[in-house]
Amino acid sequence: MSAETVISAQGLNLTFQTNDGPVHALKDVNLDIQKGDFVSFIGPSGCGKTTFLRCIAGLETPTGGTLTVNGMTPDQARRARAYGYVFQAAGLYPWRTIGGNVKLPLEIMGFSKAEQAERVARVLALVDLAGFEKKFPWQLSGGMQQRASIARALAFDADLLLMDEPFGALDEIVRDHLNEQLLQLWARTEKTIGFVTHSIPEAVYLSTKIVVMSPRPGRITDVIDSPLPKERPLDIRESKEFIDIAHRVREGLRAGHVDD
Amino acid sequence: MKSLVPILTIVGAILLIWVLAVVPMNMHLTADQAQRDGLVVTPATPAERQAYSGLGLSFANLELIPLTYGLDRPRLPSPHQVAGEMWDTIALRNVTSRQSLVYHGWVTLSATLLGFAIGTTLGILLAVGIVHNRAMDMSVMPWAIASQTIPILALAPMIIVMMGSIGIQGLLPKAVISAYLSFFPVVVGMVKGLRSPDAMQMDLLRTYYASSAQAFWKLRLPASVPYLFASFKIGISAALVGAIVAELPTGARAGFGARMLVGDQYGQPLVTWAALFAAAITAAALVGIFTAMERLTLRRMGMVQA
Numbered sequence: 001m002s003a004e005t006v007i008s009a010q011g012l013n014l015t016f017q018t019n020d021g022p023v024h025a026l027k028d029v030n031l032d033i034q035k036g037d038f039v040s041f042i043g044p045s046g047c048g049k050t051t052f053l054r055c056i057a058g059l060e061t062p063t064g065g066t067l068t069v070n071g072m073t074p075d076q077a078r079r080a081r082a083y084g085y086v087f088q089a090a091g092l093y094p095w096r097t098i099g100g101n102v103k104l105p106l107e108i109m110g111f112s113k114a115e116q117a118e119r120v121a122r123v124l125a126l127v128d129l130a131g132f133e134k135k136f137p138w139q140l141s142g143g144m145q146q147r148a149s150i151a152r153a154l155a156f157d158a159d160l161l162l163m164d165e166p167f168g169a170l171d172e173i174v175r176d177h178l179n180e181q182l183l184q185l186w187a188r189t190e191k192t193i194g195f196v197t198h199s200i201p202e203a204v205y206l207s208t209k210i211v212v213m214s215p216r217p218g219r220i221t222d223v224i225d226s227p228l229p230k231e232r233p234l235d236i237r238e239s240k241e242f243i244d245i246a247h248r249v250r251e252g253l254r255a256g257h258v259d260d
Numbered sequence: 261m262k263s264l265v266p267i268l269t270i271v272g273a274i275l276l277i278w279v280l281a282v283v284p285m286n287m288h289l290t291a292d293q294a295q296r297d298g299l300v301v302t303p304a305t306p307a308e309r310q311a312y313s314g315l316g317l318s319f320a321n322l323e324l325i326p327l328t329y330g331l332d333r334p335r336l337p338s339p340h341q342v343a344g345e346m347w348d349t350i351a352l353r354n355v356t357s358r359q360s361l362v363y364h365g366w367v368t369l370s371a372t373l374l375g376f377a378i379g380t381t382l383g384i385l386l387a388v389g390i391v392h393n394r395a396m397d398m399s400v401m402p403w404a405i406a407s408q409t410i411p412i413l414a415l416a417p418m419i420i421v422m423m424g425s426i427g428i429q430g431l432l433p434k435a436v437i438s439a440y441l442s443f444f445p446v447v448v449g450m451v452k453g454l455r456s457p458d459a460m461q462m463d464l465l466r467t468y469y470a471s472s473a474q475a476f477w478k479l480r481l482p483a484s485v486p487y488l489f490a491s492f493k494i495g496i497s498a499a500l501v502g503a504i505v506a507e508l509p510t511g512a513r514a515g516f517g518a519r520m521l522v523g524d525q526y527g528q529p530l531v532t533w534a535a536l537f538a539a540a541i542t543a544a545a546l547v548g549i550f551t552a553m554e555r556l557t558l559r560r561m562g563m564v565q566a
Contacts, residue, residue, distance in 0.1 A: 057467055058466075059463055059466060059467070078466070078467065078469055079469050081468065081469060083467070084467070085463075085464065085467040087460050087463070087464065088460075089460060091460055091461055091464060093479070093482065093483075094561075094562065094563045095482045095485075095561040095562055095563050096562070097562065104468075104478065105468045107478070108465070108468045108469075108470045108474050108478070109468065136562040138562075
């Protein structure tokens, strides 16, 4: 491991207290993510993949173990605005234009007016939405809205991008297209990306590192470093390496699956 | 304008029921009057007629039916009488005259608007407090709800008398009662509106490390606007009712409430009915204005598909 470590989790535990007793959302999670990695978290619902991402973001607090982001605690990292977060739904404000939505974090973080305008134009171009700045969210398709929300997460130039099933609600064709664009974006910006998904092809296509998780208690069952090249045309999904990795992911998922 | 046909249908149905009801409602009075005017009425004495229902008496005296629509002091005025009275008191009188419904309307409306302004300001401030302060969240809402269970008719005279005893008279006591009725829907609507952003929206702002003031101005407040307008529409009509109620028990000399009371006390049902309808039309107009403002605002905010 030559590159610098961005995220480091050691013996991470998180137990939620619910009315039906404690729920072990994360158990003994150990993981290092290097700068520039594209890491996918894959697993069935309840495996803690989203919870882990939220821990990294400082939105949940682990009950045990250590977790650092850029060498800081997740909460310090959040205060330092170390990451951009993309949720499952675009969640654009209907009363703001696309440009206005992308501007939201910049306003909150106190960027100057001129810099706001410059950044909005730049990140909208990055997600192929130049020219849509003055449109309202309802005038855009679901895929375009999600791209706008990615632009919003990129606007303040955090090195880390956390994405929680960002394309989960979109149809297959739009999803393929956005996956391709996301890879291009990642190549251009050299960000570190944490990506939660429950789609095996999506995880294999996008990632340099695939983290397979399983539920009850939520834990990591396999970490796969992808041998695929950085340049990935869509038809790489037909290649033998791709199918082999997909197979290994499926095996990992099956191993961790308890039928109940 | 699509709503015009259904609205007119309902209005037509109401008018029809009204016109039909005038006959039995007024028949006893009409029969008494007809007898004094020397017409033949069956049965012949008022005492015997009391045994009849309004409907029964109408069937016994079919020829008197047209007269039920023209009584000076009917039990139920007919639509054209009310319309005539309204035309007379709205259009034909000088607006500064005490006979003018426009004059009385303005007296009530000014108290309504002042009370609405006080009530909505109070309501919005309370809602902001409830959403941001846990102690207020736990304590204010039950009292706000309790305040609305007290009959305003019981409370209104007390407020007027108490404020009068410290030298405050006229517009302000009435406005206070209007405010008392109109703050409540604003509190309820605003609390709901300010809390309408979902967990994801609040999480997004946490990822930006936004302050709660920023969350309020950038997310909660704009998100509450549609709720606010719904509350405004309920609040403004409640404020009008409040202003009218405030005029009833205190011998107010001007306002819709005063006109209703005068009509009642001096046996002039037309005056009461005209005031009643004028008040209803005023309320409808106020709600209409807020509906138009709502549409305009939401369109300018980009929240409706223009």
